[in-house]
Amino acid sequence: MSPTAIAPPTSPTNGAATRNGNGKLVKAKNGNGAPHLTSADPTAPTETLPVDIASWTGGARGSAEHETAVKLAHKWAYLKKGVPTGQALVLSVEGNFHGRTLGVISMSTDPESRAGFEPFLAGVGPTFVDGGAVRTIRFNKVGDLERALELHGANVAAFLVEPIQGEAGIVVPDEGYLTKVHALCKKHNVLLICDEIQTHDGVRPDVVLLGKALSSGVYPVSAVLADREVMLCIQPGEHGSTYGGNPLACAVALTALRVLTDEQLAPRAAALGALFRRALRDLRAPLVRAVRGRGLLNALVFDAAKSTRGRSAWQLCLLLKSRGVLAKPDVVRFAPPLVIAEEDRGAHYRGVSC
Numbered sequence: 001m002s003p004t005a006i007a008p009p010t011s012p013t014n015g016a017a018t019r020n021g022n023g024k025l026v027k028a029k030n031g032n033g034a035p036h037l038t039s040a041d042p043t044a045p046t047e048t049l050p051v052d053i054a055s056w057t058g059g060a061r062g063s064a065e066h067e068t069a070v071k072l073a074h075k076w077a078y079l080k081k082g083v084p085t086g087q088a089l090v091l092s093v094e095g096n097f098h099g100r101t102l103g104v105i106s107m108s109t110d111p112e113s114r115a116g117f118e119p120f121l122a123g124v125g126p127t128f129v130d131g132g133a134v135r136t137i138r139f140n141k142v143g144d145l146e147r148a149l150e151l152h153g154a155n156v157a158a159f160l161v162e163p164i165q166g167e168a169g170i171v172v173p174d175e176g177y178l179t180k181v182h183a184l185c186k187k188h189n190v191l192l193i194c195d196e197i198q199t200h201d202g203v204r205p206d207v208v209l210l211g212k213a214l215s216s217g218v219y220p221v222s223a224v225l226a227d228r229e230v231m232l233c234i235q236p237g238e239h240g241s242t243y244g245g246n247p248l249a250c251a252v253a254l255t256a257l258r259v260l261t262d263e264q265l266a267p268r269a270a271a272l273g274a275l276f277r278r279a280l281r282d283l284r285a286p287l288v289r290a291v292r293g294r295g296l297l298n299a300l301v302f303d304a305a306k307s308t309r310g311r312s313a314w315q316l317c318l319l320l321k322s323r324g325v326l327a328k329p330d331v332v333r334f335a336p337p338l339v340i341a342e343e344d345r346g347a348h349y350r351g352v353s354c
């Protein structure tokens with residue numbers, strides 16, 4: 001989602017933000033408010049924003065926005081799609097990571113995230129029944145989703161997916177995967193919800209979830225974007241949060257988005273990331289089975305079986321840490337800030353070469 005897709009306050013019912021004498025927003029009432037993203041900065045680039053997009057800033061964590069999105073999908077399914085009340089389904093994919101809340105782990109296939117937290121929310125997740133057998137929708141397998149929608153599409157409200165699976169090990173799908181998913185969702189009148197909390201693809205989903213880099217990590221802020229037709233299925237009083245629409249958070253987010261565009265951080269990340277992957281591959285390190293990623297979000301697959309000294313991905317991460325680079329196993333992931341300097345980028349692969 002391009003930064004310009006962040007909408008100004010959009011709902012006629014959300015006019016609770018007020019300006020003080022300096023023209024700054026000083027108050028944003030949200031207790032029972034309709035969706036809104038408020039700005040404390042009167043110079044925010046609102047003039048370039050599309051008018052058909054509404055936004056909701058629930059607060060401080062990406063997973064909370066998934067809860068919003070599931071509620072939104074349910075409401076949309078009953079009001080617009082005609083799904084019988086109580087029967088809406090939200091499909092996801094195997095290997096997903098959408099956070100830690102109960103609704104989110106109800107969709108997870110990771111036993112570590114789920115064990116001990118049962119019972120889970122019904123009607124969400126990557127599994128579907130096919131001729132008496134339970135099947136799982138795999139990431140990057142369009143045919144799985146196609147089959148699930150052929151069988152259950154009438155009751156499916158939404159399909160939730162990360163453009164690139166981050167926690168699963170920076171799994172980049174085949175070219176065109178999301179475009180095909182988008183077309184399938186359109187065919188079956190299903191909302192495509194993209195978890196863009198870590199990554200983005202060129203496709204324009206029906207609902208977008210944002211967090212993390214929305215404020216460049218400076219201040220907790222997360223958001224849901226959707227077309228008004230979808231977003232305004234939720235009426236004032238039906239959803240809210242004490243700190244939703246937090247003006248400080250929104251000001252930080254808008255500033256971060258401006259920096260992102262002014263400093264051309266996305267093309268910079270694309271260029272630096274390509275150099276980084278090439279440098280890692282050029283090391284021809286015997287214990288590195290694969291290098292993959294997009295932009296500055298990258299991973300290397302460590303081949304512990306090839307180590308004659310029983311080295312693990314965890315040990316590689318400890319070695320990197322001793323050289324000032326924090327990375328996360330099992331698939332070793334690198335997610336430096338987009339403002340990383342050239343020389344710091346070199347430290348990553350010099351660590352790997354040791």
Ligand SMILES: Cc1ncc(COP(=O)(O)O)c(C=O)c1O
Nearest residue numbers: 061062063097098099166197198
């Ligand atoms: C793709 C993705 N979605 C959702 C989340 C959850 O965000 P939060 O930790 O802010 O709840 C994360 C966190 O790592 C994530 O990577």
